[in-house]
Amino acid sequence: MNALDNFLFGLYPYICLTVFLLGSLIRFDRDQYTWKSDSSQLLKAGQLRWGSNLFHVGILFLFFGHFAGLLTPHFVYEPFIAASSKQLMAMISGGLFGLLGFIGVSLLLMRRLFEPRIRINSRTSDILLLVLLWLQFALGLATVPVSAHHLDGGMMMKLGDWAQHIVTFRAGAPELLGEVGWLFKLHMFLGMSIFLVFPFTRLVHVWSGFATVGYLMRPYQVVRARRLNVPAGQNQPRHPGAGV
Ligand code: HEM
Secondary structure (H helix, E strand, O other), X not given: OOHHHHHHHHHHHHHHHHHHHHHHHHHHHHOHHHOOOOOOOOOOOOOHHHHHHHHHHHXXXXXXXXXXXXXXXXXXXOOOOOHHHHHHHHHHHHHHHHHHHHHHHHHHHHHHHHOHHHHHOOOHHHHHHHHXXXXXXXXXXXXXXXXXXXXXXXXHHHHHHHHHHHHXXXXXXXXXXXXXXXXXHHHHHHHHHHHHHHHHOHHHHHHHHHHHHHHHHOXXXXXXXXXXXXXXOOOOOOOOOOOO
């Protein structure tokens, strides 16, 4: 394990997570007017419908898939599914939704680069973010055929073990990646980098997207009808203009 691996897979995850959490908190606290998805639908709808929908369906599935897949301890799913079957499931579903997301992000990127109205209204960070996401999808998809060469689930378990060591602050995480290939490592590096840039981009809307689930649990809205049948004089404003 060389110093670069130690840094990238031992220290860098914590740098990214700290910037992600603290950065989001500070941006929410100091800069709420910039906390938005910055939709460009009003400038030009066109490709946005397909691009954005395909991208969001793909990325949301992959987000939850990675979260559950990497962070569920082996002993929890072991009684129900073998590691090799879990890997196959991840490859097929990840490949399918990865492809949908990749088509989506490609449409979004093309639109942002080649649609003059969108281009002129884009910040450099809007373009770089889409390039980063495009690369991440491409790398993720490229790992699928590589995984097909070792279907025993061993590599997937190592990656899951690494992620679980990181989030539980256990030592020795980088050593677990000894035999992991550079393609996987590059995919992991870019994945962590998305968390790093998150608070500085429109990605902050993801917090709000997830928070909308709270809507399902919000209290009922109390709507009161104007009171009728009130004896004359009792419902008058105390001074002119009040109660208008
Ligand atoms: C949690 C649920 C989410 C909701 C409700 C949501 C909603 C939205 C909305 C309303 C827009 C603006 C309309 C548009 O341009 O498509 C948008 C744009 C965008 N979202 Fe999300 N989003 C969610 C999750 C995510 C996730 C997980 C990512 C990536 C990690 C993401 C990345 C983006 C990007 C890059 C754009 C800009 C697309 C463009 O170039 O126009 N979103 N999102």
